[in-house]
Amino acid sequence: MKKIIILFALALGISTANAQMLGKNQINASADSLRGTLTPLRTCYDINYYHLDVKIDLDQQSVAGSNEFAFTAIQDFTKLQFDLFDNLKIEKVVYQGQNLPFTREYNAVFVTFPKAIKKGSKDKFTVFYAGNPVVAKNAPWDGGFIFKKDSAGNPFVSVACQGLGASVWWPNKDHQSDEVDSMLISISVPETLQEISNGRLRNTVTKPNGYKQYNWFVSNPINNYDVTFYIGKYAHWQDSYAGENGNLSIDYWALQVDSAKARPHWNADVKPMLKCFEYWFGPYPWYKDGYKLVQAPHLGMEHQSAVAYGNKFMKGYLGRDLSGTGHGLKWDFITIHESGHEWFGNNITSKDIADMWIHEGFTNYSETLFTECTDSKQSGSEYVIGIRQGIENDIPIIGPYGVNKEGSGDMYPKGANLIHTIRQLINNDEKFRQILRGLNKTFYHKTVTTAEIENYISKQSGLKLDKVFDQYLRHASIPVLAYKINNGVLSYRWITDVKNFDMPVRVTLKAGGYTLIQPKNEWKTIKIDQSVTADNFKNDPQFYIKTKKE
Numbered sequence: 001m002k003k004i005i006i007l008f009a010l011a012l013g014i015s016t017a018n019a020q021m022l023g024k025n026q027i028n029a030s031a032d033s034l035r036g037t038l039t040p041l042r043t044c045y046d047i048n049y050y051h052l053d054v055k056i057d058l059d060q061q062s063v064a065g066s067n068e069f070a071f072t073a074i075q076d077f078t079k080l081q082f083d084l085f086d087n088l089k090i091e092k093v094v095y096q097g098q099n100l101p102f103t104r105e106y107n108a109v110f111v112t113f114p115k116a117i118k119k120g121s122k123d124k125f126t127v128f129y130a131g132n133p134v135v136a137k138n139a140p141w142d143g144g145f146i147f148k149k150d151s152a153g154n155p156f157v158s159v160a161c162q163g164l165g166a167s168v169w170w171p172n173k174d175h176q177s178d179e180v181d182s183m184l185i186s187i188s189v190p191e192t193l194q195e196i197s198n199g200r201l202r203n204t205v206t207k208p209n210g211y212k213q214y215n216w217f218v219s220n221p222i223n224n225y226d227v228t229f230y231i232g233k234y235a236h237w238q239d240s241y242a243g244e245n246g247n248l249s250i251d252y253w254a255l256q257v258d259s260a261k262a263r264p265h266w267n268a269d270v271k272p273m274l275k276c277f278e279y280w281f282g283p284y285p286w287y288k289d290g291y292k293l294v295q296a297p298h299l300g301m302e303h304q305s306a307v308a309y310g311n312k313f314m315k316g317y318l319g320r321d322l323s324g325t326g327h328g329l330k331w332d333f334i335t336i337h338e339s340g341h342e343w344f345g346n347n348i349t350s351k352d353i354a355d356m357w358i359h360e361g362f363t364n365y366s367e368t369l370f371t372e373c374t375d376s377k378q379s380g381s382e383y384v385i386g387i388r389q390g391i392e393n394d395i396p397i398i399g400p401y402g403v404n405k406e407g408s409g410d411m412y413p414k415g416a417n418l419i420h421t422i423r424q425l426i427n428n429d430e431k432f433r434q435i436l437r438g439l440n441k442t443f444y445h446k447t448v449t450t451a452e453i454e455n456y457i458s459k460q461s462g463l464k465l466d467k468v469f470d471q472y473l474r475h476a477s478i479p480v481l482a483y484k485i486n487n488g489v490l491s492y493r494w495i496t497d498v499k500n501f502d503m504p505v506r507v508t509l510k511a512g513g514y515t516l517i518q519p520k521n522e523w524k525t526i527k528i529d530q531s532v533t534a535d536n537f538k539n540d541p542q543f544y545i546k547t548k549k550e
Helices: 002-019 029-036 256-281 333-340 357-374 377-390 413-426 429-442 450-461 466-474
Strands: 045-057 062-073 077-083 089-095 102-105 108-117 122-131 144-149 155-160 182-190 194-196 200-207 211-218 230-232 234-243 246-255 291-295 307-309 348-350 446-448 480-486 489-495 505-507 515-517 524-527 546-549
Touching (some): 029 108, 089 102, 182 194, 194 211, 234 256, 256 333, 256 357, 307 333, 357 377, 357 413, 357 450, 377 413, 413 429
Parallel strands (some): 480 546
Antiparallel strands (some): 045 062, 062 122, 089 122, 102 108, 155 230, 182 211, 200 211
């Protein structure tokens, strides 16, 4: 019974970790399409700059202020869509000194201009709004504002909104395909507290009624869901890392009541993480904005240049090893995982949330690479194999497009194991490393599709991987290698959803090692050593497949 309880707790931990950041806002088909589809009312303009200027009232749990949209017209238009949850009131939309008419449908807002905005022209408008944003019940899994107290009773407030959408608390073009080029984040909070956001602090301004405004400038492209704030009584200290692109600033923000334990805990992982990830993925993508690790009132989130940390200064995932190998208890899961997103998720961002496996699969694999960097290649392999126990193979890990819905939570460990399997097919770690670095260089600060990632890896590896990607990404089941052995002859074939599946795999053709074979959906045969039987035949566990004795 004790073993069952332990296994259940581990499975629950893995399920919870894999569900992390998978907020849902599925109101109905119409609302989903308005949120997830790129209509002409959204593609007609490209966002260049936001200035979000808001006051957060902690007592009323409310937000009030404005956001300026500066954009370039992609085509002639008189009407566009932006997004803001309908529980927040739009007071006015101002354009060239006059109020614009607007209508609302669910969380979509449609603005009509007095005359056509011409293709190629640069223009701007400002939305003034106020209200009480959704308060998260279990952040970061559901999303919204988080209002807590630290252990000394001080306010401890933040937001997490991936999946649910940044429009839960501020007006914006809420679609991952269009990242704003730069942004000024101005947050006013009670003057007795500190506020931290993305980018670098420009200045603070004293405001009426006991408030202070913090002005943070993000000089790099940023996705809407990454825009954040942290409010509390913080201790702040600085460090730097001599990285590939020069001196990278490191800023640590821990609650004052936790700073003594935060310092040694964070110091143990951050610089080794930066060294490892720059080696495998290329330069940290946000040198201009720096790297910040900020204590948050929720478990964690990949907020660009201001990573949210809430793992209670424990090793593993809240003290648990999701791989069951022991390797995951040698480092802090949230520090490593959420920082890995600076490359995959923040630097390379999927255009549609349906392709979120690009964020989570590669970032989950960053845990394997960190284990390899700090321990050994064998330990890294054991870790990625271990996390397979959390895979359900329930639905495909690519979700439906155009409705703001992600695929299976398997995108975390299954995505990592797909990448690990492709690494075996490439069979050249330096080439594999250059592919990972090349992805971050080729798609630097860009939004992408799964097809673009697939094509890049296939081209750079020189391998035909289309059927491999199809089976692992677009179908729930993984490849099954059916086999039978009679009189020293192995008969084998793939059982797959994808027709003409032909992925090579390593298996035991003789005792003490693995040999590469190339199964197809039709039966093939090969002579094997007499020591190999139907009962001891197995595949190399580095490949994520199943076997079936027939």
